[in-house]
Amino acid sequence: MDELEAIKVTFFQECEELLADLEGGLLAMQDGNDDGDTVNAVFRAVHSIKGGAGAFGLEPLVRFAHVFETLLDALRSNEIPGTPDLTALLLRASDVLADHVSAARGLGVVDMDVSAAMAAELKIATDPNAAPAAPAPVAAAPVDAAPQYVDAAPIVIGADDALDDDDLGFDFQPMTITLDAQAADAAVLDGNVWTVSIRPKSDLYRKANETALLLRELSRLGPIQATLDDSALPALEFIDPEAAYVTWSVRLETDQGEEAIREVFEFVDGDCELEITRGEAPAADVLASLLDVAAPAPELAPAAIEAPVEAPVVAAAPAPEPAAPAPVSAPAPAPVAANAPAAPAAKPAQIDVPGPGQSVIRVDPERIDRLIDLVGELVINQAMLAQRVGEYGIAPSSNLAMGLDELEQLTREIQDSVMAIRAQPVKSVFQRMPRLVREVANMTGKQARLVMDGENTEVDKTVIERLSDPITHMLRNAIDHGLESPEERKAAGKNPEGVVRLAALHRSGRIVIEVQDDGKGINRERVHSIAVKKGLISPDLQLTDEEIDNLIFLPGFSTADKISDVSGRGVGMDVVKRSVQALGGRISIASRPGQGSTFTLSLPLTLAVLDGMVVDVAGETLVIPLACIVESLRPKAEEIRPLGPVGSVLAVRDSFVPLIDVGLTLNYRDRSPAATEGVVLLVEGEDGSRAALVADAIHGQRQVVIKSLEQNYQQVEGVAAATILGDGRVALILDVDAVINLRRRGPPLPSDPTLIAAE
Amino acid sequence: MPQASSISVLVVDDQLTMRALIRNALQQIGFKDIREAPDGEEALKNLLAKPANLVISDFNMPKMDGLALLRAVRSHPPIRQTAFVMLTGRADRELVQRAVQFGVNNYCVKPFTVQGLKEKIEQVFGQLT
Numbered sequence: 001m002d003e004l005e006a007i008k009v010t011f012f013q014e015c016e017e018l019l020a021d022l023e024g025g026l027l028a029m030q031d032g033n034d035d036g037d038t039v040n041a042v043f044r045a046v047h048s049i050k051g052g053a054g055a056f057g058l059e060p061l062v063r064f065a066h067v068f069e070t071l072l073d074a075l076r077s078n079e080i081p082g083t084p085d086l087t088a089l090l091l092r093a094s095d096v097l098a099d100h101v102s103a104a105r106g107l108g109v110v111d112m113d114v115s116a117a118m119a120a121e122l123k124i125a126t127d128p129n130a131a132p133a134a135p136a137p138v139a140a141a142p143v144d145a146a147p148q149y150v151d152a153a154p155i156v157i158g159a160d161d162a163l164d165d166d167d168l169g170f171d172f173q174p175m176t177i178t179l180d181a182q183a184a185d186a187a188v189l190d191g192n193v194w195t196v197s198i199r200p201k202s203d204l205y206r207k208a209n210e211t212a213l214l215l216r217e218l219s220r221l222g223p224i225q226a227t228l229d230d231s232a233l234p235a236l237e238f239i240d241p242e243a244a245y246v247t248w249s250v251r252l253e254t255d256q257g258e259e260a261i262r263e264v265f266e267f268v269d270g271d272c273e274l275e276i277t278r279g280e281a282p283a284a285d286v287l288a289s290l291l292d293v294a295a296p297a298p299e300l301a302p303a304a305i306e307a308p309v310e311a312p313v314v315a316a317a318p319a320p321e322p323a324a325p326a327p328v329s330a331p332a333p334a335p336v337a338a339n340a341p342a343a344p345a346a347k348p349a350q351i352d353v354p355g356p357g358q359s360v361i362r363v364d365p366e367r368i369d370r371l372i373d374l375v376g377e378l379v380i381n382q383a384m385l386a387q388r389v390g391e392y393g394i395a396p397s398s399n400l401a402m403g404l405d406e407l408e409q410l411t412r413e414i415q416d417s418v419m420a421i422r423a424q425p426v427k428s429v430f431q432r433m434p435r436l437v438r439e440v441a442n443m444t445g446k447q448a449r450l451v452m453d454g455e456n457t458e459v460d461k462t463v464i465e466r467l468s469d470p471i472t473h474m475l476r477n478a479i480d481h482g483l484e485s486p487e488e489r490k491a492a493g494k495n496p497e498g499v500v501r502l503a504a505l506h507r508s509g510r511i512v513i514e515v516q517d518d519g520k521g522i523n524r525e526r527v528h529s530i531a532v533k534k535g536l537i538s539p540d541l542q543l544t545d546e547e548i549d550n551l552i553f554l555p556g557f558s559t560a561d562k563i564s565d566v567s568g569r570g571v572g573m574d575v576v577k578r579s580v581q582a583l584g585g586r587i588s589i590a591s592r593p594g595q596g597s598t599f600t601l602s603l604p605l606t607l608a609v610l611d612g613m614v615v616d617v618a619g620e621t622l623v624i625p626l627a628c629i630v631e632s633l634r635p636k637a638e639e640i641r642p643l644g645p646v647g648s649v650l651a652v653r654d655s656f657v658p659l660i661d662v663g664l665t666l667n668y669r670d671r672s673p674a675a676t677e678g679v680v681l682l683v684e685g686e687d688g689s690r691a692a693l694v695a696d697a698i699h700g701q702r703q704v705v706i707k708s709l710e711q712n713y714q715q716v717e718g719v720a721a722a723t724i725l726g727d728g729r730v731a732l733i734l735d736v737d738a739v740i741n742l743r744r745r746g747p748p749l750p751s752d753p754t755l756i757a758a759e
Numbered sequence: 760m761p762q763a764s765s766i767s768v769l770v771v772d773d774q775l776t777m778r779a780l781i782r783n784a785l786q787q788i789g790f791k792d793i794r795e796a797p798d799g800e801e802a803l804k805n806l807l808a809k810p811a812n813l814v815i816s817d818f819n820m821p822k823m824d825g826l827a828l829l830r831a832v833r834s835h836p837p838i839r840q841t842a843f844v845m846l847t848g849r850a851d852r853e854l855v856q857r858a859v860q861f862g863v864n865n866y867c868v869k870p871f872t873v874q875g876l877k878e879k880i881e882q883v884f885g886q887l888t
Contacts, residue, residue, distance in 0.1 A: 003783055011776040044773070044819055047848060052776040054870055172855060174865040174882035179761050182812060182840045193837075225836070253836065280837060287807055290831040291800065291823070 004056075011052040015101045018045040020431050022094050027434060029087045039082070042090075043072040049101065058104040060115070065100070067119045068093050071126040080126065089125055093118055095435050192222070194261060196250040197275040202243050204271035211248060217264040222254030227289045249281055365461065368422055375411075375418050376609065376705040382411045383702065383726030412703065415609065419460065426504045426511070427455040429467050433475060433502060440479045447486050447496050448479050453503035459511045459605050466583055467513065467603070473576045474515040474599040475500060482519035482597050492594070494518070507602070510627065515599040522591040524548045531557060549591045553577045586737065612704050612733060613681065614725070615695035618668035621731040623704055623723055624693070628736040630682040632698060637676050650675070650692040652682060660743040661694045662734065666718050685737040693739070702726075706733065718742055763789030763887045770795045771802040771816035771828065772846070781815060784873040788880070789887065799823025803831055806838050813842045813880065815867075818854060826854070829861045842883050 025042035028034075050065035072090070074080045096118045102108040196218065200211055218224050226248055233245045252261070258276055265274050280286065386404050394401055430452050441448040459467075478500050483489075486496035501516040524545060531537045531551045543551075551557060555574040573587075580587045585603035604610070612623035613632075639651045640659065649656040659680070661672035672694065681693045704723035709716060709732075720735035768790055772778045778795045785793050794811065796802035800823045802816065814832065818825040825845050832838050845858050845866045855866050867879045881887055 007776060007779040007783065010779055014774060014776050040819070041821070044821075047819070048774045048777070051848075051869060052774065052780075055776070055780050172859070172866070174879075175862070176883055176885070177840065177842050177864060178884065179766065179812060182842075185840045186810070186837070223836075251836075286835065287804055290803055290807075290835055 008056055011056065012101070012105050014052065015049055015105075018049050019094065019098050019101065020428075021045045022097070023091070023431060023434060026087060026091050026094060029082065030084070030091070034082050034087075036076075039072070039076050043069065043076050046072055046097065049097065053104065056104075060110065060112075061097075061100040061104045064097060064115055064119060067122045067126075068097060071122045074126050086125060089121060091434075091438065093122055095438070098435070191278075192253050192255055193279055194252045194254065194258075195275075195277050195279065195281040196248075196252055196261060197273075197277075198248040198250065198265075199273035199275075200244045200247070200268075201271050201273070204268050205244060206242070207268075207271060209268050209271065214264060214268065215248070215250065218250060218252055218261070221256050221260055221264070222252055224253075225251040227251075227285070249285060251281060365422075368418070371418055372422065375415050378411055379415060379609070379703060379705055380724050380726070382408055384728065385726075387726035415703075419609070422461045423458040424461050424464050425456045425458050426464060426467065426513075429464055429471060430455045430502065430504070432468070433471065436472060436475055437479065437500060440476055444480055445485060446479055446483045446498060448483055448498050448500055450475075451499055451501045453501065454505050457504040457506060457511060459504075459603075463511065463583070463603055463605065466579070470576050470580055470587065470601055471502065471513060471515065473573070474513075474601065475502065477573070478515050478517040478519070478597070478599070482517035482521075484520050488520075492520075506605070510602045511605055513601040513603075515601075516596060517598075518596040521593040521595055521597055522549050522552070522589070524591075524593075527551050546590065549589050549597075552589065553587070610704055610706050610721075610723075610733065612702060612723075614699040614702050614731065615662075615679070615681070616697040616699065617666075617695050618663035620663075620668055621699070621725065621729060622662065622695070623702070623731050623733045624681060624683070624695075625720070625733065625736065626701060628683045628685070630684050630690070632679055632681050635675055635680050635692075637674075640675055648675070650680065652690075652692070655690075657682065657690045657692045658740075658743065659692045659694060660739065662739060663694075663696075665739050665743050683736050683740075685740050689740060691736075691740045691743070693736075704731075704733070760886050760888045761884050764791040766790060766813055766884065766887075767792035767811045768794070768813045768815060769802060769805060769811040771797075771799065771814060771820070771825070773797050773817065773820040777817065781876075784876050785815075787873050788877045799825065799828035799831070802828055806832065806841065807835075810838050811841060813844065813883075815844045815846065817846045819848065826857060826861065829858060829863055833862045844879055844883065 022042055022045040025038050025045065028038050029042070046065055046069045050062055050069055053061040053065060071080075071093075075082055075086070080086070096110070096115055099108065099110045100115065103110040198211065198214065200209075204211075215224065215226055227250075229247045229249065230245065232247070233239070239245070254260070258278075261276055262274075265272070382404075386408065389401060389404055396402075433452070434450050437448050437450040440446075479498070483498035483500070484492065484494075489496050489498065499518050501514070503514045503516070505512050505514075528537075528543070528548050528551070531554065532539045534556060536554045536557060537543070537551070553573050553576075555572070557572060557574065577587050580601060580603070583603055585601060587599065587601045589597055589599050591597040610623070611626040613626055613629055615622050615624060633652075635650055641649050641651065641656065643649045643658070648659045650659045659675055661669075661675075663669045664672050673696075675692075675694050678694045678696050679698050681695060681698075682690060683693055684690050702725075704725070706721045707723055709719060709722050712722070716732070718735055718738045719732045720738075721733045723731055723733055725731050763785075768785055770778050770781045770785070770793060772781065772795075775797075778797075782793050782795065792811075794805060794809075796805050798820045799816070802814065803823070805811075806814070814828070816825040816828055823831075829843050829845065832841050832843060842864045843862070845855075845863050847854055847866055847868055855863075858866060864883045865879050867876060871879075877887065
């Protein structure tokens with residue numbers, strides 16, 4: 001039973017994938033992509049869930065899946081037409097199916113009324129004529145009445161209607177075979193199979209010889225299978241009619257020796273390259289030709305269905321239909337017509353043939369995490385070693401130093417490779433969102449269409465896991481607060497259906513998630529007055545539009561007059577913001593009245609390593625993320641202009657950027673040294689704002705392993721995380737945006753909205 | 760009477776769960792040498808690398824379905840004698856008819872029990888010990 005329990009775990013894992021496939025397929029159908037493959041994939045997903053569920057006796061799931069599958073089967077076989085309404089129904093049904101799977105897994109309950117009603121809808125959609133006279137839920141009741149999931153012993157494998165084998169309507173006789181017969185056949189083949197490779201030269205054709213004749217001669221020795229390789233054949237306009245391009249590979253079964261085979265080619269000796277080997281051709285070649293044989297949909301012409309078992313007929317037929325099935329009972333003498341040049345059995349496609357056993361490996365994520373930790377340690381150790389070597393004054397050109405350089409290179413490659421293992425497309429998070437949007441839209445009476453972009457953007461698994469909550473919240477917010485009701489939208493001259501766009505992209509070494517709606521935008525007047533009313537800001541504070549928009553991230557802010565079902569689940573945007581910040585991320589909102597709002601969330605691609613610049617500030621060693629640094633420069637005195645009582649700006653080419661002494665901002669020192677004595681790093685913040693950070697010295701670029709400061713110490717303003725340097729010392733990693741803002745706004749007050757707004 | 764343990768089997772199904780269940784059933788019957796493939800193409804690679812005595816294959820699979828696999832197996836002499844049992848979701852007359860044309864040895868309608876599967880295999884190889 002243990003093993004079956006393990007299979008059950010597998011089943012539920014597989015269900016997740018199948019449900020994702022199902023939804024993905026349905027969404028593709030919604031976008032008008034309803035070719036047979038898509039519909040079949042959708043059908044297969046539901047069918048497979050049902051099959052597995054049947055094996056484990058998960059009755060309610062089986063029953064619902066069955067009704068669902070029946071409808072999909074009708075759709076698949078074009079008994080009913082696909083319509084947008086039907087796809088919408090199928091999408092809702094897939095949500096119910098997902099609930100059934102969760103319930104079967106013990107992770108929730110199914111609302112049986114909803115399930116029964118859905119089952120009834122599906123039945124009606126399958127067969128409108130059979131619409132029950134009785135009210136729908138009653139009609140469905142027998143099917144979905146059993147609310148309990150009881151573990152039943154698996155009795156059957158796969159599940160479907162209880163159909164008998166006898167239902168076929170024709171007499172089926174199993175075809176017997178014995179192991180001995182198999183072995184004998186193999187033994188016969190063993191010694192008698194030859195692979196003949198023929199590569200004609202142009203001379204062969206010039207002397208009026210013809211490969212078809214050679215193949216016919218070969219077939220006199222025994223059954224042949226010929227494969228034409230035309231991969232060297234150029235495009236028609238480049239063909240030299242006198243040249244030879246094609247080659248043949250012939251599999252020949254014969255009890256005659258090599259001499260007899262060579263004799264066939266007696267007259268073309270020297271006009272073609274000939275290779276005769278005993279045994280089968282390399283598996284890759286065979287596979288390519290067999291894939292070709294199997295590739296065309298095996299729709300048999302009626303004649304073929306009636307075809308006798310004996311195959312020689314086929315050999316004489318001029319039909320180019322490649323390989324007619326060679327029946328087991330009668331090894332066909334010549335499946336390929338020897339006299340027909342038009343009968344190349346198969347063109348070997350350029351197929352990448354991996355060796356047997358190559359497949360996907362499922363690995364416990366903990367093992368990968370452990371590997372990443374170890375690689376992190378390796379990076380630190382390597383850095384330490386390099387530093388020691390430097391301290392001993394060993395020349396960079398020495399073998400030791402060069403060896404170390406190579407080690408660094410390798411370490412980096414290992415690190416990249418390991419990180420790549422853990423990188424996943426954000427799809428896994430995104431694919432849960434269409435359902436969310438449907439549900440929230442239903443609940444709030446809005447019409448919303450979700451458009452997703454950049455689902456294949458890859459990001460570290462640890463980051464992926466934490467994307468789900470903020471995205472969920474942003475989407476809820478966009479629909480609940482952003483989109484107007486269909487009536488309002490119509491009145492405003494908009495499409496009643498609102499569009500919410502969810503996008504992922506890479507930007508300057510971070511992943512950016514955008515949630516954009518085309519709703520009414522933020523009502524700034526209202527937001528401002530609420531913030532004042534709740535005492536979050538002082539009434540006379542002058543705020544820019546952007547700053548007002550970002551007030552919604554203040555703790556204790558909620559625009560909903562009453563907490564709505566949807567957005568107000570006790571979690572405000574402030575909590576989202578804090579959890580995002582804890583990951584080294586940022587969240588902001590931009591809004592245009594009447595046109596909608598855009599939430600932008602950015603997170604580091606990985607929480608494990610960072611490319612940074614190591615600098616000295618007031619005797620402290622700091623790391624500045626390389627992704628933020630635009631350039632480093634040594635300013636001249638005339639480029640520095642005072643601004644206000646304490647501030648100053650630096651002229652960089654055509655613009656002025658604020659000059660920020662990192663030491664002063666982080667309270668390492670009370671007064672700044674002259675900027676001309678230090679080094680200036682021109683940095684760019686998340687929002688594109690630039691600043692010139694003053695440091696005392698630059699030590700160079702290094703890859704550092706991020707150690708969380710919160711986990712090991714506590715959060716520090718202006719500091720993103722910590723790391724361990726090559727010499728073993730701890731260095732802080734600068735949060736550039738925070739430093740810019742700290743400086744821009746002066747020392748922060750806990751509830752200073754402008755700080756939060758600009759962050 | 761052939762011994763189940765001396766018959767090598769290749770299970771072809773796109774569902775991991777289904778493969779695991781069939782493997783489990785085959786083990787109960789007494790089979791030892793059991794391999795798996797997720798679709799027809801992988802199955803073909805597998806068979807070319809190492810032939811099997813018996814293929815138990817699902818019909819509806821992505822890439823290459825069971826019928827195409829059967830057709831390919833039968834067209835390649837070194838593996839043409841492989842016993843082939845097709846699994847079908849329902850008693851589909853047309854499907855089984857085509858499978859017969861391609862030389863299927865037997866078919867088995869899901870759902871099936873361990874005993875049912877055993878009988879289907881025995882109809883091909885004779886009673887198993």
